[in-house]
Amino acid sequence: MRILFLGDVVGGAAIDLVVCRAKVLRATHQLDAIVVNAENAAAGSGLVPSQFRALTLAGIDLITLGDHALRKREIVPILESDPRICRPANLAPQCPGRNFALVTLPSGVRLAAFTVLGRTFMKPAECPIEAIDRLLQQLQPLADVVLVDLHAEATAEKQLLARHLDGKVAMALGTHTHVPTADACIMPKGTAFQTDIGMCGPHDGVLGRQTEAVMRSARTGMTEPWPLATGDMRLHGTIVEADPSTGLARSIEPFSERAP
Ligand SMILES: [Fe+2]
Ligand SMILES: [Fe+2]
Secondary structure, three states, rough: OOEEEEEEOOOHHHHHHHHHHHHHHHHOOOOOEEEEEEOOOOOOOOOOHHHHHHHHHOOOOOOOOOOOOOOOOOHHHHHHOOEEEEOOOOOOOOOOOOOOOOEEEEOOEEEEEEEEOOOOOOOOOOOHHHHHHHHHHHHOOOOEEEEEOOOOOOOOHHHHHHHHOOOOOOOEEEOOOOHHHHHHHOOOOOOEOOOOOOEEOOOOOOOOOOOOHHHHHHHHHOOOOOOOOOOOOEEEEEEEEOOOOOOOOEEEEEEEEEEE
8 A cells, every 4th residue: 555644734825735736646646545744734833623624625544743733722622533633642641632643544454643752952752762662552453554753853863763663663754854855765674764754835945934034033043933935835755655464664755746
């Protein structure tokens, strides 16, 4: 089976682009499922219910989030009730929302996804390795194919977490830094890995934000809102071919597309 994972969707225009391309991508790339990290959908931080509905109506199978998961409180009832979306698994136990997402595809294959946050250069989170072990145990009887979203800043931390996951899941794919890395591979025990799969959104800026505002903040040391950039819309992600009978990967192929 072929699964496309799209990296951090930045802003409403990028949500619209994902929604408008989903059907075509599914057909062109013979996809069985599309998973999206939507942590930056709501003007760059968080996800709102109308965007969740637009993505799922467009056929997006599962949605992951990241360190911005709870920026929009109105998403909480959906996080608590809809099995197709999850907040990061290593947040505080009292944090609202499910810690994994799960769907049964038309083929009968049960696809699960969960996110762990890194702890290097990021806000405090619980141990991602312990969270991974806990989730894998929980998912063992529930899922045939598992995608782990490694939402972290440091490349070494992502590689370390991926090595821990090798041979245990189909794919360990990095998000959060918004820049795709050139290291897509199948690790020795059969798990597909890429340090970062990139972002979906405006690339004429700094990680999706307007260059001028980010530059002013850098030069003056004063904080100000950073509006989203607008130009050079692109979708970035990775397509993994997974074998549901083993739960491991057969191939990995980075995906990139410019808006027409
Ligand atoms: Fe992000
Ligand atoms: Fe993030």
